[in-house]
Amino acid sequence: MTKLAIACMLSLALTLPAAAQQEPRADSGLSMKTWTPDNGNGSYTNPLFYDELADPDLIRVNEWFYLTGATMHAMPGLPLLRSRDLVNWEFLGYAAGELDLGPSYRLERGRNIYGQGIWAPSLRHHNGVFYIFANVNGRGTWMYSAINPKGPWTHWKMKRSLQNLSVLFDDDGKAYAVWGLQQLRIAQLTNDLSDIVPDTERELFTKADGMGGNAHFYKVNGKYYIVSANDAGGTMPAARADHVYGPYEVNPAISKEEGFGMAGGYRLKNRQYPFEVVPPNPASRAMTAMHQGGIVPTEAGEWWGFSMMDYNSAGRLLSLSPVTWQDGWPYFGLPGNPGHSPRTWVKPRTAQAQQSAAPFVRSDDFSEPALKPVWQWNHAPVEDKWSLSERPGFLRLRSMQAASFWEARNSLTQRAIGPVSVPTAALDASGLLENDVAGLGLLNLPYATLAVEKKNGKLALVLFDQARNQSTRIGITATRVWLRAECDFRTEKARFSYSFDGERFQSIGQEFTMIYQPVTSQGVRYALFNYNTGKQNGGAADFASFEVYQPYPHGLTRPIPYGQTIQLASFRGSAGLAARGEALVNAAPTPFTILDLGLGRAALQSGNSYVTIAADGSAALQPAQSGVTQAFQWIETPTGELALMSLLTNRFLRIDPRTGAVRADAPGPLPDGSDGARFIWSKK
Known part of the structure; x- marks a missing residue:
């Protein structure tokens, strides 16, 4: 069987032209490429933006998705973006202008609002009106509304301060708010949304329940869901109930991704000079997990999860995850590996295609009458x-x-x-x-x-x-x-x-x-x-x-070496992936040819055989028999190593550091390399 025939048999979807992975520097900054998660081949790579969009909230209105996030002390605030495919976004405007609420907002009298300002917005659409409910720390909860998401936006202050709230418009037209940090409360809102209805406030969860805060409140198929963030563990718990007031059942982790192989970065031990900097600890994974997000359906019936993830000094970045419903819970991730999201995956199915795009132009020659909206x-x-x-x-x-x-x-x-x-x-x-x-x-x-x-x-x-x-x-x-x-x-x-x-x-x-x-x-x-x-x-x-x-504006810093012969060395290991007859072993790396399967996927060929995964995750070399058993999603970690996710198990190929066994059973590549699921590839 020819290589071409095998590649056609293994291909799982139509292959689109591969996008260039590294752009040369342009003469003018205004034409420079900026990060886009769209790989140009039907797949995307997280984060959606490689710049901060903290406390995200995302909704769908007909064929459009809309997004906003926290802006703290930066002004203007509350950006509005929209997308047809959840991957490529366009900027619409800011809902909040300049917050001039006293000396601290103006950096006067030695005062400031660093880290305060606008937190944790809740974006909603009801009866033709867009709403954003947001905390202005120390100044209560404000509500912004607009008919057109591009503006103009009006705002007013609610009578109650509902920190980190999420609003649900129920099927009967009533509106409810869930709010709080470690202790979540619920109440019905008045018709004008400015206050809570008397005698409707209840406590839903205490700190011991493990729900955390920054909730997102939904109703799906008649059930009520609350998705929240657990700051202590960095995971994303969820709760569900048949009635808006409960009782609620808690799932401690619908998402527990450790960070695509990225360790927590440098941290401050104190906040003033002499500064004491704590270096990264690869064994600590709690704060690089995907957390503080929610879920959204597409018109095609797919469900997707959105969440922020701590990318260290770059800030808290937005990630997109396929959602797998299992036992009535919306797990972030794929079947067989719930709670662990791939960094690179197939784009959502939507009614209309959307071209690769970035929401902001970052360079500026200041020749226009207004500042570019990125400022x-x-x-x-x-x-x-x-x-x-x-x-x-x-x-x-x-x-x-x-x-x-x-x-x-x-x-x-x-x-x-x-x-x-x-x-x-x-x-x-x-x-x-x-x-x-x-x-x-x-x-x-x-x-x-x-x-x-x-x-x-x-x-x-x-x-x-x-x-x-x-x-x-x-x-x-x-x-x-x-x-x-x-x-x-x-x-x-x-x-x-x-x-x-x-x-x-x-x-x-x-x-x-x-x-x-x-x-x-x-x-x-x-x-x-x-x-x-x-x-x-x-x-x-x-x-x-x-x-x-930006030298690396795409999801890979190095193009997938399709049609080329490479070696796979273990990350932080002394050997690598080696072929010995029909066996795969941990030894001096042997050559593998990379076949293009489309959608950023590859097969690994050695001689006339291919790396093949069995249902139990074991790996061996076999002739081509079934496409999915020999297909891998090619994923680059944020620090540049390679991770290969089997499309049969939705888990990652690894060389067990203790036994040397080769298997595709790792939930996700660990930052310290202790699972053997990260590789360094080089051309042969």
Whole structure:
């Protein structure tokens, strides 16, 4: 039998042209590629966005899906996006404008709302109206409504503060809210949705019940479901009942994915200098699990799960999971492996196809009359201290007094994007005044900034590393300078550099460690800023452009080597996948040819035989007999290793580190490699 005939027999679906996996850098930042989860071959790879979208909520209205998430102290807030296929999204607008509710919202009097602001929105549609119920921490629960999701949106404050609520419009028209953190409560809402109906409030769960908070409330086939997040274990529990008030039965984990092989990253032990950084512990998997999400049906009758997942310093990113209903529970994952979601899988079936797209253009030459929607202000901006028109073709930030970058007003930010990104800002510093500090920052705690500073009438380039409380200073005479940060979110390391011509860059300072921390409750953000450490305000920092280069804008950093011969070495092992007659063993790796089965799937051929999986997960080399037994989903972990998921067992091929046995029975590749389910592949 020819290779072509075998590939045709094994193919499980129509093969689409494979998308290019790595793009060359363009001459202009405005044409640079950005992350898209659509692999161009009928499959997708999580995350849906490689930049933060925390506390997601997602609904379907007819043929469209709509999405929003928390925005904390960033303004404007509550982004609205829509999609036809749950994979490719377009940005519609923001529901919440600037929240100017006092000095802390404006970074005044030494106060701030870092990590506060807008949390955990509940997005709903009822009787032709879109609603977003959201907590404005310390200011109660606000409701936003619109007929058109593009806006305009109106809002008002509810009479009760219902922290982390989810709203359900029942079949009889009544509305209910579930809210709370470790202790969930329920009540019926009034017809105007501004309050709860008297005597309808009940306690549903205590902390001991294990339901957690950030609930999503649904009714499916006559049953009530509450999906929540358990912060203690990082899993996603669910509850169900026949009546809206219960009693509810609890399932402790409808999702328990350990993180696609990604370990928890660097963490802060304290929140002020001297900062103590705790290095990653690959054996700890609790906080990289998929959690805090919900479920949504398609018009075709499929169910899909959405949730956020901690991608360390990149923030909390949105993931999409196939849902398998088992024993009446909506498990995230596939049959045979409930609770564990594949990072790469087949796109949802929808009535209309949607082209691969990304919701935001990240680079900006500031030539348009408005900022691109990817930009958000750090706290409420001062409108007369920034401009796109004072000097056409430039973003002008005028300085205001601040002790540091952390307190600087009118810092313009956008979410950093992974897995690797390189932001570059072109700055004209000729308008700076004495004690002005302007440049490019990585907004985080600790943060890092590369800035031009004016002191005693002279300019200097200054890299400040807050973690070390250390400055690297270089005197300069040029007023035009390019500032760059090379950010690798796989290793959580960043390096800064500068240029005077935009082409030749010189490294400055030491490597900076990026950290996820609960103070901002956000991942790293790029920031453009200008502040004054003295008493003089009004100096002009003119930014000519901001470009974001991403070397890996697709779900694979390396293309699947279809038609090529490769070797598979064990990750953190001394050998690899080897063929010995009809047996697969742990030994010096032997060559395998990779056959294209479509949808990002592959078969592994050795001689005239193929890696074949039995129903019990055992693996051997056999001639082609049944397509599904020899088909694997080719999945790259967030840190770049290969994981091969058998389409028969929906579990991962592994070499048992203790026995050397080769099996496809791993639920998901573990971060520490102790299950033997991660490989390093190289061409033969």
